[in-house]
Amino acid sequence: MTTVLKKPTSPGVRAQVNIKRNHSVQKSYKKLTVPLKGPKGRSHGTVSVHHQSRGAKKNYRIIDFKRNKNNVLGKVVSIEYDPNRNADIALINYIDGEKRYIIAVEGLEIGDSIVSGDHVEPKIGNAMRISEIPLGMQIHNIELQPNKGGQMVRGAGTYAVVTAKEGDYVNVRVPSGEVRKVLGTCFATIGAVSNPDFKNTKIGKAGRKIHMGVRPTVRGxxxxxxxxxxxxxxxxxxxxxxxxxxxxxxxxxxxxxxxxxxxxxxxxxxxxxxx
Incomplete structure (x- = not known):
């Protein structure tokens, strides 16, 4: 990934800093997308979360956060852009014919094989129980409750580190610096989340924020x-x-x-x- 600076034809464009990302396809897998409809940040018409709007029209990609295809080998078909998150996503084709999206891992390439389950090899892209992951290894997409799906560490370039194991729990250091106990039977994915250069981007102008679904903030x-x-x-x-x-x-x-x-x-x- 490389940083892209635009020709300064206007004050907004002058401040923009974009990241050139290598995506293998331009269109998503239609069977794993659903339209995003209705208002955002509303509850029965009343504003429940301020400064949110639907933004530009886009479809939601159904992501497999649970990684519950146990002991079924999958192959990376494509690395794609997802407008709903700052990380890339990867389309996985399993040997039984099913396809699923997962959060792309840094270093994962097209053609690589991944698998999830008990007693699998702790390599990039594989998902396994936290109790079986070696100490000091980077992980992401961490479950807080077994079989609920990953909830922690899903942002671009983030990762957690397994620091210790005590009985039924495993100590994990998350990106904020906090150390938490996680039940050892919970699943996590090996490696760091893709697109680590996202932190270097600059929006440049307010119009892009509107398209992203962020409404203006008014001073009190x-x-x-x-x-x-x-x-x-x-x-x-x-x-x-x-x-x-x-x-x-x-x-x-x-x-x-x-x-x-x-x-x-x-x-x-x-x-x-x-x-």
């Missing part, structure tokens, strides 16, 4: 009515009129801890903020 102080935002009203030149800045719903937005003290904290060994 710009609201003319305090009913719409706590910072709103006649405070544009005199501050916000509060002791500390708050969110739209009144929750302090500077250093206030909102994480619930629930059972999931049992699985956290090292906080991401500690050195």
């Amino acid at each position: 102080i710009a609201f003319s009515n305090p009913r719409d935002h706590a910072h709103g009203g006649s405070y544009k030149s005199t501050g916000i009129g509060l002791k500390q800045p708050v969110s739209r719903t009144g929750v302090p937005s500077k250093g206030y801890k909102t994480r619930r003290k629930k059972k999931s904290n049992f699985y956290k060994i090292k906080d991401r903020r500690t050195r």
